[in-house]
Amino acid sequence: MTLMVIGMNHNSAPLVVREKVAIAGEQLHDALVEAHSEQGIAELVILSTCNRTEVFCLLEGEALADAPLAWLSRYHHLEISELAGYCYVHRDREAVRHLIEVASGLDSMVLGEPQILGQMKSSFSLAEEAATVGPVLARLFQHSFSVAKRVRTDTAIGENPVSVAYAAVDMSRHIFTDLSRANALLIGAGETIELVATHLARSGVRDIVVANRTLGRAREVAQKFDARPVLLAEVPEELVTADIVITSTGSQLPILGKGAVESALKRRKHRPIFMVDIAVPRDVEAEVGELPDVYLYTIDDLRGVVEQNKISRQSEARKADGIIDGGVQDYFSHRRSLDTVATLKSYRRQAEALREQELEKALKQLQRGDDPGQVLQLFSRGLTNKLIHQPSVYLKKAGSEGRLEVVSWVRELFSLEEHRDDNDNEDDNEDV
Numbered sequence: 001m002t003l004m005v006i007g008m009n010h011n012s013a014p015l016v017v018r019e020k021v022a023i024a025g026e027q028l029h030d031a032l033v034e035a036h037s038e039q040g041i042a043e044l045v046i047l048s049t050c051n052r053t054e055v056f057c058l059l060e061g062e063a064l065a066d067a068p069l070a071w072l073s074r075y076h077h078l079e080i081s082e083l084a085g086y087c088y089v090h091r092d093r094e095a096v097r098h099l100i101e102v103a104s105g106l107d108s109m110v111l112g113e114p115q116i117l118g119q120m121k122s123s124f125s126l127a128e129e130a131a132t133v134g135p136v137l138a139r140l141f142q143h144s145f146s147v148a149k150r151v152r153t154d155t156a157i158g159e160n161p162v163s164v165a166y167a168a169v170d171m172s173r174h175i176f177t178d179l180s181r182a183n184a185l186l187i188g189a190g191e192t193i194e195l196v197a198t199h200l201a202r203s204g205v206r207d208i209v210v211a212n213r214t215l216g217r218a219r220e221v222a223q224k225f226d227a228r229p230v231l232l233a234e235v236p237e238e239l240v241t242a243d244i245v246i247t248s249t250g251s252q253l254p255i256l257g258k259g260a261v262e263s264a265l266k267r268r269k270h271r272p273i274f275m276v277d278i279a280v281p282r283d284v285e286a287e288v289g290e291l292p293d294v295y296l297y298t299i300d301d302l303r304g305v306v307e308q309n310k311i312s313r314q315s316e317a318r319k320a321d322g323i324i325d326g327g328v329q330d331y332f333s334h335r336r337s338l339d340t341v342a343t344l345k346s347y348r349r350q351a352e353a354l355r356e357q358e359l360e361k362a363l364k365q366l367q368r369g370d371d372p373g374q375v376l377q378l379f380s381r382g383l384t385n386k387l388i389h390q391p392s393v394y395l396k397k398a399g400s401e402g403r404l405e406v407v408s409w410v411r412e413l414f415s416l417e418e419h420r421d422d423n424d425n426e427d428d429n430e431d432v
Contacts, residue, residue: 001042001058001059001060001136002058002059002065002091002092003057003058003059003091003092003095003096003136003140004056004057004058004059004065004068004089004090004091004092004095005054005055005056005057005089005090005095005098005099006054006055006057006068006069006072006087006088006089007047007052007053007054007055007087007088008021008052008053008054008083008086008087008088009051009052009054009088009107010051010052010109010299010300012086012087012088013086013087014300015280015282015298015299015300017082017083017086018051018052018053018280019280019281019282020076020078020082020281021053021072021076021078021083022048022050022053022280022281023046023048023053023075024048024250024251024252025250026250028046028048028123028126029126029129029130031046031075032044032045032046032126032127032130032132033130033132034071034075035055035057035068035071035075035132036130036131036132038067038068038070038071039067040059040060040061040067041057041058041059041060041067041068041071042057042058042059042060042134042136043057043058043132043133043134043136043137044056044057044058044068044127044132044133044137045057045123045124045127045132045133045137045141046123046127047102047119047120047123048123049116049119049280050164050192050248050278050279050280050299051108051109051164051280051299052102052107053072054102055068055071055072056095056099056137056140056141057137058134058136058137069083069084069087069089093328093332096140096144096328096331096332097324097328099140099141099144100143100144100147100148100324100327100328101324102116102120103116103117103120103144103145103147103148104117104147104148104151104152104157104320104324105117105148105151105157105158106151106157106317106320106321106324109164109299109302109303110163110164110166110167111157111313111314111317112157112158112313112316112317112320113158113163113164114152114158114163115163115191115192115195117145117148118191119191120141120144120145121145124141139334140331143327143330143331143334144327146327147323147324147326147327147330150323150327151320151323151324154319154323155316155317155319155320155323156316157313157316157317157319157320163195164192164278164299164302165192165193165195165196165198165199165278166195166199167302167305168196168199168246168276168278168297168302169196169199169200169203169246170199170305171276171297171302171305172203172244172274172276173203175272175274175295176243176244176274178204179200179203179204179205180204180205180206182205182207182243182244183205183207183208183209183241183242183243183244184200184205184207184208184209184242184243184244184245184246185209185211185235185238185239185242185244185245185246186200186208186209186210186211186221186227186245186246186247187211187212187232187235187245187246187247187248187249187255187256187283188211188212188247188248188249188250188279188283189210189212189214189217189218189220189221190248190249190250192248192278193210193221193246193248194221194224196246196248196278197210197221197224197225197227198225200225200244201225205244208222208225208226208227208228209222209227209228209229209230209238209242210222210225210227210228210229210230211229211230211231211232211234211235211238212229212231212232212249213231213232213249215229215230215231218230218231232255235255235256235260236260236263236264239256239260239261239264239273240264240267240268241268242264242273243271243272243273243274244273244274244275245273245274245275245276246275246276246278247275247276247277247278247279247283247284248277248278248279248283249279249283250279251279251281251283252281253281254281254282254283254284254285255283255284256283256284256285256288257285257287257288258285258287258288258290258291261273261288261291261294262291265291265293265294268293270292270293271293272293272294272295273293273294273295274295275288275294275295275296275297276296276297276298276302277296277297277298277299278299279299280299282298284296351387354383354386354387355383357386358379358382358383358386359379361379361382362375362376362378362379365378391410394406395407395410
């Protein structure tokens with residue numbers, strides 16, 4: 001069995017590639033079930049966010065190591081060659097470390113951002129609902145969540161309000177000298193948009209509109225910020241008064257096209273619009289950026305702001321590395337202890353089976369009227385011979401091959417004194 005993670009993120013692939021492999025939230029359940037049916041994939045969890053798409057899985061058989069990538073390419077109707085150059089693969093210990101780093105926010109574009117942990121918990125819960133998680137990944141993910149919590153508690157990596165949402169709002173400050181006079185249109189109603197609204201409100205923006213596919217969800221977000229909820233169909237009209245447009249939906253197709261924005265600009269008498277498209281796939285057609293009065297930025301354009309914010313968190317990240325090292329070690333120590341328990345149980349079952357065989361033989365001898373003392377002698381001798389036969393054969397073979405460390409392990413295991421007499425080269429019993 002092999003633990004493996006295969007995926008791509010903001011470091012390994014540009015936006016144009018990441019959006020091809022993104023899996024929308026409403027599609028994740030079916031994707032999990034489909035991937036789980038692949039030969040060799042025993043357990044899996046899929047994580048798909050604006051910055052990454054990753055498949056965490058437990059594989060059966062080394063020959064099937066390419067199964068996750070093969071499935072991902074088929075699912076998105078892409079050639080493996082289109083993905084392979086942008087994907088990373090981690091196995092076993094490195095896979096465990098990567099998972100904990102992601103949960104802790106150390107692998108995020110914005111170092112230490114807290115959103116990813118919630119996204120991972122949601123992905124894990126969805127995998128549980130889809131019955132694609134077994135005991136191995138269940139234990140691993142819960143352990144990762146625990147270590148990530150320790151990173152948050154024991155370091156200051158998450159103290160400053162740094163996130164993609166924060167970076168988007170921070171960038172708007174370079175466009176507008178007084179945000180309190182700007183009108184904001186937020187498209188989407190997920191966690192990222194809520195964070196954007198939080199930062200906008202703290203920056204003094206008073207007029208916020210939240211547009212969403214369903215008005216109910218738009219209302220839920222809007223009421224937290226004294227904002228106005230509208231449907232997506234009303235976005236073209238809202239563009240006329242919007243100075244700031246930040247969008248983050250799960251749509252597989254663009255929400256805003258060049259025509260709609262161009263029409264709004266004419267009615268605005270060409271007053272500029274600042275747009276940030278945080279969505280993957282993109283919500284705003286790339287051609288919108290060609291319009292002279294639009295400042296359009298994608299999630300990849302936020303890197304400059306994000307890099308500046310990383311500097312303040314680097315020292316805390318180094319502290320987090322030590323916690324993660326310990327977390328990886330703890331996970332494998334626990335797994336080894338479970339393997340030891342399983343081995344002991346197997347050894348006990350084998351010994352019990354041998355005992356039952358010899359006991360059955362002894363009972364038959366007693367029923368025949370054989371001498372009880374002689375029966376007990378034969379029983380004890382037979383049981384001893386059977387218990388030590390296979391270990392003795394293996395030990396002699398190891399000795400003849402020069403694997404003296406095996407002899408040392410056996411002496412330590414059974415607390416044997418190291419001594420030698422004239423009969424050491426002879427078998428004490430012909431059955432051994």
